[in-house]
Amino acid sequence: MRKRYLVAAATVVMLSGVTAWVYADPAAPDPNPTADAGGDATVVLPTGDTVTLLPGGGVAVRPGDGRADAGFFRAGGTTDFIMVPMDQAADIASGERDPRRYNVSALLREGQHDAAKAPKSRLDDREYDGYAPASPGTRDSAANQKVTITLKDRHGKAPEYTDVLWSALGGEAFEKLTFDENGVSTTELPAGTYDLQLIFGTQSDQSGDVIEGISTFTVADEPVDLTIDGAKAQPVTAEVDAKDAEPQTRKVDMYAKGSNVGVYTLTGGKHDHYVLPTKSGASEGVSFNFGTSLTSPKGADEPYSYQLAFPGADGVPEDLSFEVPDEQLAEVATDFQSLGTESAAGYCFAGIPPDIGIGFQNCIETSFPVPGDQTVRYTPEPVKWHGYTRVGASESTMVTFGTTVEGTTYPAGPGEQSFNTAPLTIGLMENGAMRMSQGLGVTPAMMNHFDSDSLGYGRGYSGSITLSEGDTQLGHYEGVLDNSGGGFDLEPDASGRFTLTVDGKREADDVTPLNTHSTATWEFDCPKAPGDDEAETVAASYVVLAADGVTDGYAQAGEKQKVTMEYRPQNADVDTKLTDLKFEVSYDDGDSWDEVKIERDGDSATAELDHPSGAKFVSVRFTATDDTGSELSQQTIRSYGLK
Template sequence: MRKRSIIGAALAVTALGGAAAWGGVFANAAENDPRAETGRAVSEAAATGTLKLPTGDVVRLSPGGGIDVEPAAGREDVGFVGQTALDGSDDVVVVPTDMLDAIRSGDEDPRRYNVSRLLAAGHTDAANVAEAELDTRDYAGFVPAAQQAKASEAAQELTVSVSDRSGGVPDESLVVWMKEGTDESDVIAIGKDGTGTAELEPGDYLIMTVTINDANETERGETVYGYTPVTVGEEPAELTVDAAAAAPVSVEVEREDAELEEHLLYIEAATETSSHGTFEFMGADSDAYLLPQPGESDFEFNFIYQPVLTGPADAAEPYAYTLAFGEAGSLPADPAYTVADADLAVEQTEYQDLGVELQGRQCDYPRVWEDQFFLFAQCVDRAFPSQATNLYNAAPIQWDRTVEAGLFDADKELTEGFTSFSGETALPAGPAERVIGDGPLSAGVPWLGRTGDTIWGRVSPVESHAGETVTLVGYETSTATLSRDSEELGTTEDLADFAFELPEGDQGRYTLTAEATRGTDTSPFAVQSSLEWQFDSATAEDAALDLPVVTLESEAVQGGWADRGEPQEITLGLASMENSAESMGLEVSYDDGRTWTEAELEGDTATLEHPDDAAYVSLRLTATDTVGTEVTHTTIRSYGLR
């Protein structure tokens, strides 16, 4: 088993923390501007982070509501149970299953597993947080407790009994009661005998249950998901959840040698203001089952099943099915799926390096219905360079797809290399091609805004805009400086998240410069970058700053290399939210920027003839847009020649 995570969620339907600041500002990005494609991820960047648990396992809150768990070395078979706080804070708490007993007995502190709260406080290692800095709220089990009203004299005891499909007591259980017509809910603790109790006011309830048996040497694992209705009246009530009534959740594909690699199942009961759900990442040695949908209910049910199947490891042509099946508004009566290749997007993908062979991964997040709160990643390892066939569900399902290649730290975070993201992509059925990692490399699209007298944002020193945007990660040095009329207003070494405070009412002609250098461990290209924008700005309540960049495309550059002996066409464009280019220019250097030659443009295209002894091509790009913003971007070793 690779990893297992279970998240039981009681979520308020609200935007994530950074959405108001970023999403609204960049909502009107033009279609030709990469900001239009990646706005969702950037708008929710404030909700992301990585926390190391006291056990050494890592929990990652990803852009767009994603949750991912990376077990520590030697703990790959440990399960992970999670839940959001029941006090309305929506804090995400994730606990390894081998720590549940210690938390229940008081030997382990659940506050060190509150991922949201610790990340919000700036912590990255839960074990090292001082006692005085931990959460001060009361906890019920391993989550902040709900503030329930004191039970009235009319309240009655509900006893819930759970079992596995063979009638035995499951290894682990998650049980939550939800009162119909309200947002009231709470956990029911299940004992080692498979029963638990709760004092509930008379009324109709929905009981969410997840029962789990881990796989072992002789038996496959099983997880049974579902909702069961119960009414609490004037007498104590009992409910027995019949796991044997659950239907298997499965998939059958066309290629006979495909084998299940891993799968994920998510169910959700939602109202207009809250959502109660659970999910689990399962290995190929565990089976999933789903109880029938309850009859009449105030809750709306949602369902997602995400299996990944792969061909033989030694196949001449590697392939992977990355699939998603879902229903919004109901649970499927028969969750056994069959799919033909002709109904899928069959994508031939080329994973190119940028001059150095690398290892990496591809993570795909399907959007099964509109406004889906959580996105669940299914990841596969990839070598760069390599090729593979990827099969996806076609539209209307949309995909957020991330590729990372390079050097990773102990927590498997990318520290140097490159990444590519394509968001909310609906793929047509049929054959397709995808190439990742081309070039040439030049300045990345910045994200800047102004709120009052603060200019804030981020700068990406190096990207490729040929096809899918590729962003380089990991810089040895970096600085950004903001000035007005030659007066320096602020400087920072953090290009990813900065804010410059200006004098009250400040306005005029500003210059933003950014400088960055890179090593050559993951690519010999883009070793030095220089970016400059001159633009007009005045105090604004909340406005985007439309700082354009000159983009480059050249079919002659593949994987960062072009043929030295062939004339090369290179096409310039302007990535801008609203404006177009009044003028553009291109200069070329073959000696790492010591000397420059202006290239002649015919329209937006130049034809370059390279010297016989040239090894790298450095580019300086200039442009002025229709509102007078001036840009100059210099990339030393934009691509190589061979």
């Protein structure tokens, strides 16, 4: 499979230590530099809020301590993800707080994950205008007309924060507008049609009003005087059957199809959202999506949550007071498991309706302890749900299971699901071994599991990754293996039978005692480099394991147990078939191994385990070959526990 594959240089761990890779034009930064590569795309803002770029172009926010109701918007006028906390917006816009420390994309390009501690020399060196890098501005012309725009909040006053810019239809020119204490901005523009991207509002602690919309205006042969009145904005609300449901997050996304204008806001449950009468000069119209998460009161005997999406494919709906009965939703009994110990946990889901032109996934994480059960009600198919669940509170040790780029749909009615499940194995993130124009990109998944709808990884691993051809070592990396995307330099014509070896260890801790040491060795045919901005998936596959009776990382020691193995290509478009599989287990953390008889059917196999008395953990090892001749040796110490 070939696909366009762009990553930014500084976010890639260079395993060869030779030269940096550059797959993104520095003049047009890739807005999601690491998530599609499976890399560590997380930044802690100076406020303590954690922002993670998600595969597929979205963003997840985990508020800092005491900031559960914080609000955020993505700064306009740039392809970068600049996440502006609403309670810091005025200080950032004025320059009192350094806006560069909120540019998540730019920080990641420089390999910086703690914005407050990032050295000034590693911050974006472009000139900033308010929240974002300075825009191109307007061309000087005697024919320009004066354009005056006045903003009023819900109470007729000047808003406390603004993110407003104009964008010229049919061109790339745009400019961020600065408003005075009276809410007035003045600029000069040549004749033409323009869209206004509008986000403004008021802020009090972690609550306030968020007003957003898209407006169009035309400059001809006279000055333009335009007033945007927040009192005309319509409130956006959602009502559900559970009358005690408490709003946790709200978001409103709008996109002017056929232009480069969109507005995206994301807040906690205490903000009120309003949408202005919205119209774009772009002929394709405007797409709209309101997403909200509601939960049962803290300490409820039967916890529940609502994950809802209300789309408008053909413009903003006339009525923004949404109401949905439970009978129209998917009602999924959900088991949020632990990985062996009671722990803090969280989830972050974003619903994206198809065919509405909005691919931006954003969510604020909801925190809770595991193990625990709750009923989760989703807007059913065709809405696709993206996001992740996590176990552990520490950035250095947490384990994350993220849904695939394609997302998950739920049919209306009852259902069941489990998150954070064991057994655990080692694998590859989606497209985790890719041949690119300058080398081989590598992203192992140190904590993979059987669930086909998600990819898992854990932090706290260190070890090595080595690429060889026969007896010749082509590159070697030693250090942290926390899901960081990396790569080895290769000449474009380099090809042949390569061996890739990953060896990572992690200490047992208060998040999990499982998967303390995983290794994998892949032998595969590496092709020559594809085009300059393309990548090709190599034939490197892995084995995942499921085992009956495993709950919260453990199974019953005294019972015979059926296990299921499945051989998977790292990308479903690479159609390889398993030809041979060997399965071994260890009950002494890998000091000795016993081969287990299996029954294989195609790419799947089953076996029965009779655990010896006193065994505490089950470690697994697989040796496999597929019909391309690619070979795999894969081992995980403490795949799951026994009680």
